[in-house]
Amino acid sequence: MKLSKxxxxxxxxxxxxxxxxxxxxxxxxxxxxxxxLTIPKGKKYFAWxxxxxxxxxxxxxxxxxxxxxxxTIVIKNTSFDPLLCSGAGTLVYGTVxxxxxxxxxxxxxxxxxxxxxxxxxxxFDKLNTLQIMFSNYLNPLMLSKSDIVFxxxxxxxxxxxxxxxxxxxxxxxxxxQHRLLHKHRVFLNERVNIIKNHEYNFTIKATINPDIYDLYxxxxxxLVYYKCACIPDFxxxxxxxxxxxxxxxxxNLDTLExxxxxxxxxxxxxxxxxxxxxxxxxxxxxxxYYDSWKPLEQTSELIxxxxxxxxxxxxxxx
Numbered sequence: 001m002k003l004s005k006x007x008x009x010x011x012x013x014x015x016x017x018x019x020x021x022x023x024x025x026x027x028x029x030x031x032x033x034x035x036x037l038t039i040p041k042g043k044k045y046f047a048w049x050x051x052x053x054x055x056x057x058x059x060x061x062x063x064x065x066x067x068x069x070x071x072t073i074v075i076k077n078t079s080f081d082p083l084l085c086s087g088a089g090t091l092v093y094g095t096v097x098x099x100x101x102x103x104x105x106x107x108x109x110x111x112x113x114x115x116x117x118x119x120x121x122x123x124f125d126k127l128n129t130l131q132i133m134f135s136n137y138l139n140p141l142m143l144s145k146s147d148i149v150f151x152x153x154x155x156x157x158x159x160x161x162x163x164x165x166x167x168x169x170x171x172x173x174x175x176x177q178h179r180l181l182h183k184h185r186v187f188l189n190e191r192v193n194i195i196k197n198h199e200y201n202f203t204i205k206a207t208i209n210p211d212i213y214d215l216y217x218x219x220x221x222x223l224v225y226y227k228c229a230c231i232p233d234f235x236x237x238x239x240x241x242x243x244x245x246x247x248x249x250x251x252n253l254d255t256l257e258x259x260x261x262x263x264x265x266x267x268x269x270x271x272x273x274x275x276x277x278x279x280x281x282x283x284x285x286x287x288x289y290y291d292s293w294k295p296l297e298q299t300s301e302l303i304x305x306x307x308x309x310x311x312x313x314x315x316x317x318x
Contacts, residue, residue, distance in 0.1 A: 008073055011059060015048070016088055018111040018119050020067055022186045026178070029159055030188055033178035035123070036162045037153040039189070040106050041172040042097035046070075047105055047150070049080060050089030056082035060096070060148075076103075077147045079139035087115020090133070096148070097171050103148040108177075124181040127155070153177075167197065198286040198312050200304035204229060204295060205279045206244035211237050213244070215284070215293060218303040226309065229284065230292035240295060245274045286312055 003011070046061040058080065062072045084090040091112040096105055111119040113129050121129070130152060134140075142149050154169070156162040159176075166173050178188035203216040203223055211231040216223040231237050281303060284293035 003073060003075065011052075011061075011073055012070065015046075015061070015070075016091055016112055016117070018091065020093065021109060023177075023189055024186045025175075026188045026190050029190070030178050032180070033159075033188065034157065034181040035179050036156050036159055037108070037177045037179065038106075038162065038166055038169070039108060039153065039174045039177050040095050040097045041174045042095040042106075045094065045096055045105070047092050047094070047107075048089055049084035049091075051082075051085045056080075056085045077144070078105075078150065079141045079143070079147070081137040083114060084133070084137050088112055088117075090114060090137075092150075095174075099170050102142060102145065104171075105148055105150045106153055107150060108153060122182050122184065123179050127181075163192070166192070199283055199296070200286070200293070200308055200312070201299050201301050202226070202229075202282055202284050202293060202295075203279050203303055204240075204282050206240075206274050206276060208274060208276070211240070213240060213295070216279075216303075217309060218305055223279075223303075224306070227292060230287050230290045230294045232287065232290065232294060236294060243280060243298075244278060 044063040044067055046063070048059045048061065050057060050059065052059070057075050058078050060074050060076055061070045062074075063069070064071050089112060090110075092105075092107045092110045094106045094108040096103060098104070107130060110126050110130055110133075111117070113133065118126065118129060134150075134152065138150050140149050140151070141147075154162055154165050156165070162176060166176075173192060175189040175191050178190060179185070203218075205214045205216070206212075207214060213229040213231065215226040215229050217226050218224070231240060281299050281301075282295040283297050283299040283301070284295050286292075287294050
């Protein structure tokens with residue numbers, strides 16, 4: 001639905017008078033905080049579920065970088081119960097971000113719910129309202145690429161837990177926000193520098209040389225040699241030997257004092273303890289210090305492509 005200048009003016013005149021919570025940047029953990037939330041990088045919006053010209057709509061009002069003025073208003077497709085539009089409607093605030101060209105809205109505050117003004121409620125009550133809203137009135141469906149899906153931040157009572165979880169998020173984090181559950185207080189923003197682990201799947205083959213393994217990626221149906229894997233520690237060495245090499249010492253330290261049997265003694269081939277024909281697929285993690293990939297575990301998932309690898313190389317040469 002396209003909005004005319006008159007439509008925009010009318011929406012602005014009927015927009016509820018709400019005040020965003022104050023935010024303050026901090027550089028250390030505040031012990032009194034009850035909960036920690038993830039705030040993604042992206043533009044800030046109000047999302048307003050309301051009735052408009054005999055339709056139940058969701059209008060998105062984009063804020064400027066100072067969060068003081070509304071810059072644009074657009075109507076977007078999303079799946080919701082029209083009951084959210086009752087009375088003055090439902091008004092939430094948050095961040096719009098993208099994953100693989102799909103749009104998501106991270107709800108970070110709620111001011112109206114089905115026409116009721118809850119802007120002065122404490123966080124505990126607001127979170128309960130949001131839980132009801134997601135359980136009964138919002139549908140996390142994306143029927144087309146033009147749709148937008150609503151979601152909640154990661155919310156934890158433990159700072160350590162949220163630090164661990166944000167490592168695996170598929171989008172960039174602006175900050176961890178510290179809040180109180182039962183009292184009003186300025187929202188405290190802790191900026192974090194998250195160094196994500198880059199993990200891809202490779203086919204690996206052993207070589208004659210100890211701890212030297214070749215990485216391969218997929219080019220259509222062909223395997224293409226990439227580089228040597230990184231074996232940076234004893235445990236990784238033992239793990240890879242257990243798959244590709246027959247080394248008794250790795251299986252049991254007691255065998256260090258055992259003598260070789262006659263067949264082993266007579267076999268003088270360089271590759272007698274390694275299977276050079278064997279190939280296995282591994283999940284690997286990129287280690288920037290070595291500019292290579294450490295095998296983590298065997299996998300049955302798809303092998304990465306040259307395009308995937310170039311993304312990591314480009315990211316790590318910035």
